[in-house]
Amino acid sequence: MKDMTNELPDGRLFVGGVWEEGHGAPITSVFSHDGSENMTFNGASREDGERAIARAKAAQADPAWRDMLPHERAKILHRIADGIEANIPRISRLQSRDTGKTLTETAALAASAVGTFRYFAAVLETSDDALTTRRGGFLTASVHEPIGVVGAITPWNSPIASDAQKLAPALAAGNAVVLKPSSWSPLVALELARIVDEAGLPKGLLSVLPGAGREIGNLIVEHADIGRIAFTGGTDTGRRLGEQAGRKLMPISLELGGKSPTIVFEDADQDLAVAGILFGIFSSSGQSCIAGSRLFVQRSIYDVFVAKLVEATKALRVGDPFADGTQVAPLINHEHREAVEAYIEGARGEGGEILCGGKRLSGAEYDKGAYLEPTIIAGLPNDAKTCREEIFGPVLVVLPFDTEEDVIAQGNDNEYGLACGIWTRDFPRAWRVGGAIRAGTVWINTYKQFSISTPFGGDGASGIGREKGREGLRVWQRQKGIYCDLTGQPHPWAGVTR
Ligand code: NAD
Numbered sequence: 468m469k470d471m472t473n474e475l476p477d478g479r480l481f482v483g484g485v486w487e488e489g490h491g492a493p494i495t496s497v498f499s500h501d502g503s504e505n506m507t508f509n510g511a512s513r514e515d516g517e518r519a520i521a522r523a524k525a526a527q528a529d530p531a532w533r534d535m536l537p538h539e540r541a542k543i544l545h546r547i548a549d550g551i552e553a554n555i556p557r558i559s560r561l562q563s564r565d566t567g568k569t570l571t572e573t574a575a576l577a578a579s580a581v582g583t584f585r586y587f588a589a590v591l592e593t594s595d596d597a598l599t600t601r602r603g604g605f606l607t608a609s610v611h612e613p614i615g616v617v618g619a620i621t622p623w624n625s626p627i628a629s630d631a632q633k634l635a636p637a638l639a640a641g642n643a644v645v646l647k648p649s650s651w652s653p654l655v656a657l658e659l660a661r662i663v664d665e666a667g668l669p670k671g672l673l674s675v676l677p678g679a680g681r682e683i684g685n686l687i688v689e690h691a692d693i694g695r696i697a698f699t700g701g702t703d704t705g706r707r708l709g710e711q712a713g714r715k716l717m718p719i720s721l722e723l724g725g726k727s728p729t730i731v732f733e734d735a736d737q738d739l740a741v742a743g744i745l746f747g748i749f750s751s752s753g754q755s756c757i758a759g760s761r762l763f764v765q766r767s768i769y770d771v772f773v774a775k776l777v778e779a780t781k782a783l784r785v786g787d788p789f790a791d792g793t794q795v796a797p798l799i800n801h802e803h804r805e806a807v808e809a810y811i812e813g814a815r816g817e818g819g820e821i822l823c824g825g826k827r828l829s830g831a832e833y834d835k836g837a838y839l840e841p842t843i844i845a846g847l848p849n850d851a852k853t854c855r856e857e858i859f860g861p862v863l864v865v866l867p868f869d870t871e872e873d874v875i876a877q878g879n880d881n882e883y884g885l886a887c888g889i890w891t892r893d894f895p896r897a898w899r900v901g902g903a904i905r906a907g908t909v910w911i912n913t914y915k916q917f918s919i920s921t922p923f924g925g926d927g928a929s930g931i932g933r934e935k936g937r938e939g940l941r942v943w944q945r946q947k948g949i950y951c952d953l954t955g956q957p958h959p960w961a962g963v964t965r
Contacts, residue, residue, distance in 0.1 A: 474557055475564075478508030480677065481660035482515050483522025484670030490515055491678045494650045499567035499797040499837040500787055510650060510678035516686040519674035523616045523643035524692050526671025533613060533641060541588035543668055544639060548584035550662035551577060551627075558627060558658055563788045565652040566623065567797045567837065568751055570789055573627075579917065580631035580659075583935075586919040587635040590940045604954035611944040613641030614694040618687035620680075620708070621656070622700040623649035623799055624754045624859075629722075630656050632934050633697045634663075634673070640943035643672040645693070647684050649700075651799055653677035680704065688712060688719075695719065695943065699756075702857075702883075702928045709931070720932030720942065722756070722924060724857040725885030728878035729759035729914065730868075730900065733767045735890035739912060740772070741779050744863075747888060747914035749783060749795050749841045753861040754803075756929075757886040759914055761854055763874050766867045773845065773865055777823045780841050785828060797837040798860060804837040807860030811842060814853040814864075820846040824861070849877045857883070871896065875903045884926035888914040907933070 479486040489509035496505040511519075526532060551558065559573035566573070596610040619633035626648055637644045648656035660675040676683050687693055688711045698708050699722040712719035729747060731740050747759030764772050788796040798804045804827075811825050824842030827833070841861045847853050854864050868874040878887065884905040889897045890912055901909035907925045910916060917923070922936035932942065957963040 474561060475506050476654055476657040476661070478506060480511055480515065481657065481664070481673065481675040482511070483519040483674050484526065484664070484672065485522070487515070489676075489678070491682065494653055494677055496565050496652070496654050497800055498564045499800050500789075501835040502801065502837075505564050505654065510653075511647075511676035511683050512678070513682055513686055516645070516676055516678070516683050516690075519645055519676060520616060520687075520690055520692050522671040523645055523674060526669055527613065527616055527641075527643035529669070532643075532669050532672060535641070537591045540639065540641065541592050543666060544584045544588035544591070544635060546666035547635075547663050547668070548581045548588070550666050551584065551631075551659070552581045554658070554662060555581075558655060560789075561658055562627060562652070562655045563796075565654045566626070567788055567799055569793050569796045572751055572796075576625050576628040579919070580627045582919050583628070583631040584635045587639040587940060590636075590937050591639040594937065594940055599948075604952065604956075606951040606953055608949045608951075610947050610949060611640075611941065612947055614943060614945055615642060616692050617642045617644055617695040617697075617943065618693045619644055619646045620684050620687065620696065620698045620700065621646070621648050623651035624751065624756070626652050626655040627659060629699050630659055633699075634659075636934075636939045637697070637943045638668070638672065640940055642943055645674045645676065645687055647676050647678060647680075647687055650677055650679065684708075685711075689715070693717070697934065698722065705930060718942070720924070720934065721930040722932075722934065723885075723928060723930040724859070724883060725756050725758070725925065725929050726761055726855065726857050726881050726883045727757055727759050727886040727888070727906065728761045728763055728881075728904065729888035730874050730878065730890065731762070731764045731768070731772060732889075732891035732893065732896065733765040734892045736892065736912070737768070737772055737775060740890035741775055743888065743890065743910075743912070743914040744776065745779055745783065748863045749780070749861050750915065752795055752798050752839070754799060754859050755915070757908065757915060758859075759886070759888050760858060760863060761849075761878075761881070762863055762865045763868045763877060764865060765874075766869055769867045773822070773843075776865075777843055780823050780843055783841055785838060785840065786832060795841055795861060798839060799837070801837045803860070804839055807839060807858055807862060810853060810856070810858045810860070810862060811844070814844045814847065814851075817847055817851045817853055819844040819851070819853055819864070822865075849880055855881060871900060875900060878904050882928040885929035886910070
């Protein structure tokens with residue numbers, strides 16, 4: 468465990484490019500390894516939010532930014548990437564304190580944020596507007612313009628990566644961004660603001676406003692000067708925000724929860740599958756939207772495979788996020804652990820059999836922390852609450868299946884549609900099943916792998932819209948058609964002669 472008192476932010480918020488004390492309710496960041504307080508500071512008030520949006524509006528309208536040439540704007544994005552890259556160890560320590568995730572995980576998230584800024588700098592420089600095919604005596608073009616001031620609302624589980632996924636394309640597109648990170652892990656976004664500020668982004672174009680969802684999040688969604696929202700978070704919150712955006716006729720993208728099926732066919736390479744499944748559900752202690760939390764194993768190998776999986780799960784190293792070799796760290800906080808435990812209790816009530824885990828860890832290293840054993844539950848039908856709902860913790864349910872048709876039906880019998888994992892040596896079958904499962908992302912013989920160039924998002928209760936990929940820039944722009952007369956002649960309809 469690392470004492471990093473000197474590395475914490477100073478508690479001020481980034482309000483439209485100005486570092487100011489917040490005037491909202493206090494926010495406390497806690498290190499969930501031992502329950503100690505990282506720091507307490509004031510979150511943003513409604514007035515802080517109003518001020519940030521007004522400054523953002525002025526900064527975005529300034530031709531110095533609005534009309535900045537793409538390669539000049541790309542330089543700023545590269546400087547932000549450089550700043551994150553130079554600070555990866557510090558950012559990952561901060562994020563591990565803030566979220567309880569292992570240093571390996573948080574370093575990977577910071578590195579992915581670097582890649583995201585560089586990628587959108589490249590996309591910006593290489594995305595062309597179009598001269599469209601002429602159908603008359605005019606030149607026609609389709610061009611893209613910034614939306615104006617936009618909002619980003621992010622959850623607590625992977626702060627710097629999900630923040631970058633919104634900020635990088637939104638800034639590349641020429642907008643000003645008001646970011647509201649989660650109150651459970653607010654520190655990394657403030658660190659990111661410091662880096663962005665030092666990189667020379669013109670003042671006002673970024674605000675980072677930790678604060679209550681109902682107050683600051685709501686202000687950003689409802690405010691007349693906000694023209695688009697990208698939200699990542701829970702499905703219930705997403706539904707509410709979608710309704711609010713609909714009333715305003717404002718575009719919104721929603722990256723929401725999941726209950727992703729992972730499918731192991733009898734011909735699978737079992738060692739490969741065990742390793743991928745463990746990583747898919749127990750890394751980040753299962754607090755991942757794409758966690759492979761519903762495992763289907765073909766009946767002919769069910770007993771042997773599940774026994775292997777349980778044995779490997781029991782061998783996972785659970786412990787201090789700062790210790791070398793830790794695979795499973797504590798949950799984000801004690802309150803969330805209770806919510807996950809309630810699901811495990813519920814599974815018992817539904818008649819589920821706990822094959823391993825299910826309890827808090829005990830002993831000096833664990834007693835004060837929000838630790839929970841990696842847990843595998845069997846014996847429940849696919850329509851049990853444990854199999855239907857997102858638990859967002861280190862909890863895997865396993866179910867048997869008989870045929871390809873059977874597993875496609877069971878896999879799709881769930882309101883979510885975020886991700887899917889398929890383990891088989893039969894590639895045509897993997898392709899068929901991957902096509903038939905409702906999911907925004909399908910992994911074949913691997914799991915939880917990402918590339919910034921591949922669009923990501925969910926279907927059904929897992930959300931609307933996609934982030935990442937080349938098109939990830941366009942969602943932050945308005946498209947405009949322009950017609951320019953080439954004839955020099957008055958329109959014949961008017962009967963004007965000359
Ligand atoms: P959450 O919905 O509680 O909060 C997400 C964000 O929304 C936070 O910043 C919160 O303060 C804000 N918020 C809450 N209520 C609001 C309101 N009424 N108006 C405006 N903003 C509001 O989610 P969480 O608990 O922080 O995150 C966990 C959830 O996020 C899980 O369901 C997980 O699956 C999902 N998630 C999805 C993805 C994805 O890409 N699909 C990625 C990570 C996490």
